[in-house]
Amino acid sequence: VQPVVQPHKSLQCAQVHQLVEGEKMCQEGFQQYEKDLRDVVQGSKHFRKSKAAELEQVWARKTTNEELRKRYPDAAAAFEEILHLEGPHVFAFKETWTDKDTEILRRIDSNPGVWTEDENKELTSENVRVRLPSLDDFLKLVNGDHQDVAIVGSSPSLKGKALGKIIDGHSEVARFNDFPIEPETTGQKTTWQALNRWVRPRENINLIDVEMVQTFDSWRWRFARQGQFASPATPLMLLLRPSARCGMKNTVDSFSRGFLYYWFVGSLYETTDLYGFGELTGHLHKKNCGVYEPSIPFEH
Numbered sequence: 001v002q003p004v005v006q007p008h009k010s011l012q013c014a015q016v017h018q019l020v021e022g023e024k025m026c027q028e029g030f031q032q033y034e035k036d037l038r039d040v041v042q043g044s045k046h047f048r049k050s051k052a053a054e055l056e057q058v059w060a061r062k063t064t065n066e067e068l069r070k071r072y073p074d075a076a077a078a079f080e081e082i083l084h085l086e087g088p089h090v091f092a093f094k095e096t097w098t099d100k101d102t103e104i105l106r107r108i109d110s111n112p113g114v115w116t117e118d119e120n121k122e123l124t125s126e127n128v129r130v131r132l133p134s135l136d137d138f139l140k141l142v143n144g145d146h147q148d149v150a151i152v153g154s155s156p157s158l159k160g161k162a163l164g165k166i167i168d169g170h171s172e173v174a175r176f177n178d179f180p181i182e183p184e185t186t187g188q189k190t191t192w193q194a195l196n197r198w199v200r201p202r203e204n205i206n207l208i209d210v211e212m213v214q215t216f217d218s219w220r221w222r223f224a225r226q227g228q229f230a231s232p233a234t235p236l237m238l239l240l241r242p243s244a245r246c247g248m249k250n251t252v253d254s255f256s257r258g259f260l261y262y263w264f265v266g267s268l269y270e271t272t273d274l275y276g277f278g279e280l281t282g283h284l285h286k287k288n289c290g291v292y293e294p295s296i297p298f299e300h
Contacts, residue, residue: 025107026246036100037247041084047143048086052267056083068298075298078251087142087264090248091208092241093135099125104242108216114224131223133236141206141236142268147171149269150187153258153276158185163275170273174208174266176257186276194261197221203233210260212253215245238265254295 026033048056060083069076088096102125105115113119116127141147150170152158167173167187174192177199181188190205197211197218209218218239221227231237252260258277266272277300 025104030246033100033243033247034249035247036098037085037089037244040089040096040244044088046084046086047088047139047268049143049268049270052263052272059083072295072298074251075254075295078249078254078295079298081249082252082255082263085248085264087138087238087268088135090240090244090264091138091238092132093138094129094132095135096241097125097129097132098243100243101125101241102128104246105219108219109224114226116225119225133238137236138238141172142265147269148271148273149174149192149266151258151262151266151272151274151277152176152179152186153274154180155276158276161185163187167275172269174261176261192261192265194257194265196257200229201231201234201237203231204235206236206238207231207234208238208261208265209240210257210264211240212245212248212255212260215240215242254293256293256296256299259295259299 059079092101102123105128106123109115110123112123113121115123115131117130121127142149148170149172150167151174152167153176162184164182164184164187168189170189172191173187173189174194175186175190176193177195179190179193180186181190190202192208193199193202193205194208194210195201197209197214201207201222207222209222211218219242221229222231222237223239224230255263262272262274
């Protein structure tokens with residue numbers, strides 16, 4: 001599905017007037033938002049584990065991967081922008097929500113009751129926090145002892161390998177958008193659904209929306225009480241914190257949802273296994289369908 005309107009590639013919203021107001025706020029304050037996000041990273045504990053932490057350290061030293069930098073200069077530069085970012089830095093939690101985030105929501109829609117528990121409540125940071133997930137609950141899922149995650153793409157490389165039981169043996173399993181289920185091939189267990197703004201959530205599965213191009217759509221459609229994708233059956237819903245997204249350059253939208261989930265969330269687990277990412281084109285069940293983000297070759 002393609003949007004009817006394609007304004008600037010920054011933060012965009014379903015309603016053009018509200019979109020423009022929210023986007024203006026990000027553009028006008030980009031340098032401050034960028035600084036705020038940098039301060040959050042520098043002042044917080046870090047949780048990345050295993051090989052991903054080693055990759056972060058190696059890449060930061062710039063002593064290796066020079067071939068990748070030369071072959072994919074744009075993607076390499078984009079990766080350096082998000083290199084030190086982790087889920088707790090970029091998603092909206094009770095503990096991380098700020099007044100600046102509230103003001104961005106106000107610019108998107110200032111009507112009473114849109115963002116709060118009931119229609120009579122005023123839009124305040126405290127009233128938004130009540131509806132947000134706890135950072136502690138998130139960290140218990142991803143950062144506990146003996147936790148592992150299977151990140152399952154929909155590449156045709158899954159075919160014929162009968163990996164279903166192995167995938168289902170992980171403590172957590174993440175899948176993407178309208179993911180296919182074929183028990184012997186893909187497994188059935190699903191604890192995370194990572195998606196873009198167009199996809200309806202499945203019930204009783206933790207949701208993580210990594211929509212980088214039109215992030216405000218996700219807030220309007222998922223978090224607003226009357227949003228078309230609002231779902232009380234979602235145990236844990238992670239949305240990009242508005243001011244955090246405002247502090248990222250738009251080069252971040254060159255990455256696939258699979259990579260962003262891996263880097264922001266999957267890399268926090270003790271063990272992370274990837275399945276169904278073996279081919280750059282094609283889809284397990286859909287014809288003429290692939291992944292088209294420009295940084296895909298760099299990701300692989």
